[in-house]
Amino acid sequence: MKLRHKIIFYAATPLLISFAVIAVVVWHQTIRLGDQQRHSIQEAYQSSKDAELRHYVDLAEHSISHLYARSDTEAAKREALKILAQLDYGDDGYFFAYDFDGNTLVHPRQPELLGRNMWNWENVDGTKTIRLLIDRARNGGGYERYLWSKPSSSTVAPKLAYVIALPKWGWIIGTGIYLDDVDAALAKIDEQVSGHNRDTMRMIAIIALLAVAAVASLGLLFNLSEQRVADVKLRELAQRVVLSQEEERARVSRDLHDGISQHLVSIKLQSEAAIIKLEAPQQVEAARRAFEHTVQQMNRLLGEIRHISHDLRPAILDDLGLGSALQFLCDEWGAHGKMQVDFSCKAQENPASAMINTVMFRVAQEALNNTWRHAQATAVSLELAEEHGWLVLVVRDNGAGFDPGQIAKHPKQGIGLRNMAERLGAVGGSFSVSSGPDGTTVTARVSLSTKEALHA
Incomplete structure (x- = not known):
């Protein structure tokens, strides 16, 4: 891998890892906030539905309270059933009534159930819904969730009912609200949260790609700039190397010319003079001294050569x-x-x-x-x-x-x-x-x- 690629890789990798960690953290935090939002909305829906149901049942109880308080006759009961059958709200809002044995007394949206004993009737999920409603009412009243056919659409939907007991008559009365709209609202919230998550992840990915592209661009510019600087330094270094070589050659040339060359010329002249002196017997001693002087000069010359050689490359170093x-x-x-x-x-x-x-x-x-x-x-x-x-x-x-x-x-x-x-x-x-x-x-x-x- 080239240096420029290494620089880009080592710069971009921590950046991508950071963005990945940020994306994971944001994803989990968004899911957590979405769950909290869903739970809060569900609780708010639940509270509003509970209060609405209780209010409806209180109204129904109040509408027949004058009959329930004054008389225990069949006529009063028939009048109370007639009033309950006429009470409704919306397309799917109605009141029902059963006796403690599970017989249907009022069911305005499903009249085919009137007079039918529902004690052992099982819902689509296998639960004995009417028995649960009766038990809930006889134990002080309250809320019960179950599945029931929705009159407006003829589909089975989750339903929340609130029931109370009329012990003197042996009845229970109540009403219920279908929760499919709540589930639809919660599903919409989940879909919105998922959409926001996807949009957030997409934005993080785009920012990460732009950041990596910026790092790569800056890395390339840096590499180009450094390469230009390196090229300049390399040229300068090459020039200095050439200059140093020329200076070294000039120094060696001076040393050879000024030192060794002069010594060699002097040795040559002295040797020639000594040879001439050897031709005359009376000059032998002078020739010998000339040769001795020549030997001394040659020793100095050898020292000079060693000095130049040492400057070029000291053998002792190796x-x-x-x-x-x-x-x-x-x-x-x-x-x-x-x-x-x-x-x-x-x-x-x-x-x-x-x-x-x-x-x-x-x-x-x-x-x-x-x-x-x-x-x-x-x-x-x-x-x-x-x-x-x-x-x-x-x-x-x-x-x-x-x-x-x-x-x-x-x-x-x-x-x-x-x-x-x-x-x-x-x-x-x-x-x-x-x-x-x-x-x-x-x-x-x-x-x-x-x-x-x-x-x-």
Whole structure:
């Protein structure tokens, strides 16, 4: 997976997970609120129906109360039944009456039931509805829910009845309200809640897709911007590499021309002069001294060649390791008498990969060169150590110091510092500089965990 795809993936995945969690929470909360709303509406419907039924039965009882209170004759009962049969409200609102034995006394919507004994009659669900109504009335009255045929539609629907007993006559009277409209209202509420849930989930999904699209777009823009910056840095780095190579070639060329070439010319001339002297017997001793001087020059020439070779690639770094190479570097600077250079090694002889060892050696070289050229220091200390999985090189001097911020503002200055930082950045290391009137400290850090990765 490419870097740009990884960035988009790692940015979009937590966002999608967050939206999914939000969607689940909103879904459950909406269902919970819908259930609470449904329950509240159902209770409100139930309370209103209960009060309405009780009010209807109270009216019916009041309409025959003068007959029930004054007489127990058959005529009074017939008059009471006639009044109850004439009482109704709406298409499906009527009153019924049964005696305690289950005989139908009043049923205006189903006259075929008049006189019929309903004590053992079973409803469509197998319940003995009339017996339940009689028992409810004889036990003080109350509400009873059951299924009954709805007169206006001839369909079986749930019904809520309220019944009371007239003990003196051995009757029960009551009325009921069909609840299919309540169930329809509750079903509509459920449908609305489900619709709202779907709309909410759809909106969350749309917002999530828009957010992911925005993240992907920003990620692509970021990638393009970073790629452009990386391309610029890569071009600059390539230019610096080429410039460094040319500078190194120029330095080697100067060293060869000014040092080795002159030594070789001098050796050639002295050898030719010594050969001429050998032709004269009296000049043999002078020829011998000339040859001895030539040998001394050749030794100096070999030293110069070793110095140039060491600058290009110190063989001791490959043979003995970083610690020994740094020690040799410090001894060489001290031998020249340019500065007092001390070295302390608290790390293994070869703690990291060859690439990291080379980078740390070049950083030390560059730091010593900068110190000699710019710091006017008399003493320098190098310390190589391992700290918690990191290889750390610290170079301190007692020079005049400088302002790192001012150096960073001038592109033509601080080339050595940039070279050190770029070398360390190439192997995943870090670079820091602190400077003041008491001197300058350069710190280079590389993780030893990158050793295997750089070897691979």
